[in-house]
Amino acid sequence: MGLNKRRRSFTRLLLNRVLLIAAFISMMTSNVQADGGTVLWHRTTGPFAVTAFTTESPLRIGPTDISFLVESIDQPHPVVDAQVFIELDNEAGATIRAEATHKQARNKLLYCSLINVPEAGHWKMKITIEHGGERAELIERLMVSGKQPMLIAYWKLMAFPPVVIVLFVVNQWLRRNHTVL
Numbered sequence: 001m002g003l004n005k006r007r008r009s010f011t012r013l014l015l016n017r018v019l020l021i022a023a024f025i026s027m028m029t030s031n032v033q034a035d036g037g038t039v040l041w042h043r044t045t046g047p048f049a050v051t052a053f054t055t056e057s058p059l060r061i062g063p064t065d066i067s068f069l070v071e072s073i074d075q076p077h078p079v080v081d082a083q084v085f086i087e088l089d090n091e092a093g094a095t096i097r098a099e100a101t102h103k104q105a106r107n108k109l110l111y112c113s114l115i116n117v118p119e120a121g122h123w124k125m126k127i128t129i130e131h132g133g134e135r136a137e138l139i140e141r142l143m144v145s146g147k148q149p150m151l152i153a154y155w156k157l158m159a160f161p162p163v164v165i166v167l168f169v170v171n172q173w174l175r176r177n178h179t180v181l
Contacts, residue, residue: 014174018167025163037067046136047073048082048129053110059144061120067112068100070129082131084111088142089124120146 037053044050048070055065066086070079084100098113105112117123123142128135151158 018171043138045138047134048136049073061117061147063114063116065114067105067110069110078109079131082129085128086113087126090121117144120144
């Protein structure tokens with residue numbers, strides 16, 4: 001009777017450790033994101049405080065989601081009836097213009113624009129905000145990287161199944177070979 005009790009105790013201990021390791025591995029693959037993106041920067045200009053978000057950091061060539069949270073400095077609350085314009089210029093002279101609106105944003109407090117960035121390199125981003133007769137501009141520098149190979153982009157997700165299999169094999173080996181702690 002005592003041997004069975006020790007086996008169950010050992011099994012519970014091992015199961016707890018395996019679950020702890022699995023939870024640790026799953027936490028390694030997560031990022032802190034806001035509305036599907038990471039914070040690029042937070043700046044104050046004129047009567048506005050502006051926070052910029054992107055879907056990935058660093059930015060990559062291709063379609064990218066850039067979102068802005070515009071807040072009033074006088075009364076700290078989001079400004080939801082402004083117009084937000086984005087202009088991107090690169091060193092080669094290419095210019096991209098877009099308007100960020102609430103239509104594309106999941107979080108309706110954000111102004112969002114889906115912009116197709118055609119080239120890697122240094123870009124100058126000019127944001128113009130207009131609200132109630134007030135106008136403010138921000139100029140920020142962006143670094144846009146080339147496309148990331150798929151294997152590198154998803155290595156954590158691809159590594160997870162083999163790690164679980166190895167943990168299961170170790171679990172089974174320990175159950176067969178180590179009956180008592």
